[in-house]
Amino acid sequence: MGRERWTSRLTVEECPIHLPAVELNRKGVFQAPPGSYGSLSWRSTSDGSLLGKVKYEIRSDGHGGPAIFILRQVLALGGTLRMGNGQSVRLTTTRPHWGGERFWFRCDCGRRSGRLYLPTGETVFRCRPCYELTYRSAQEHNTRAERDRELIEYCSQLMASAEARARKPRPPI
Numbered sequence: 001m002g003r004e005r006w007t008s009r010l011t012v013e014e015c016p017i018h019l020p021a022v023e024l025n026r027k028g029v030f031q032a033p034p035g036s037y038g039s040l041s042w043r044s045t046s047d048g049s050l051l052g053k054v055k056y057e058i059r060s061d062g063h064g065g066p067a068i069f070i071l072r073q074v075l076a077l078g079g080t081l082r083m084g085n086g087q088s089v090r091l092t093t094t095r096p097h098w099g100g101e102r103f104w105f106r107c108d109c110g111r112r113s114g115r116l117y118l119p120t121g122e123t124v125f126r127c128r129p130c131y132e133l134t135y136r137s138a139q140e141h142n143t144r145a146e147r148d149r150e151l152i153e154y155c156s157q158l159m160a161s162a163e164a165r166a167r168k169p170r171p172p173i
Helices: 021-026 143-167
Strands: 018-020 037-043 050-060 066-077 080-084 087-094 102-106 115-117
Touching: 018 021, 021 102
Parallel strands: none
Antiparallel strands: 018 115, 037 050, 050 066, 066 080, 066 087, 087 102
């Protein structure tokens, strides 16, 4: 009794290396002054091995807004080391109604995204639609909805047979 995947598209859960805007903001990365450096690393949840590491610098995006420039990527995915070139990721903000400021990444495709992903074999961070990523739950058949549809069909059949019996003339007693 399990759910079956109906597509083989890569899921966000299968991309352990990602940039989450919310977590980076909580760590104060976006409040750092331009010229600040830092690094991010990702470890496997199963054995703690290094999955990847990036060094970044906070810069201006040329339009007066902040950007995070990824200087060097060392990715240890699948046991092979990969060096990526630099990548600039623009940031944008919104102001929620209850106050504060929410940070977003601006993907190269122009979309605003709270998370950028780096699937295995790739060397640049992009948003979920760019890499055609999906969610695991979206790939599973909804067995509950299927059972509900079957129950509705069964009830419809019972009602139809009851109506058919009610329309039949009864023999006199």
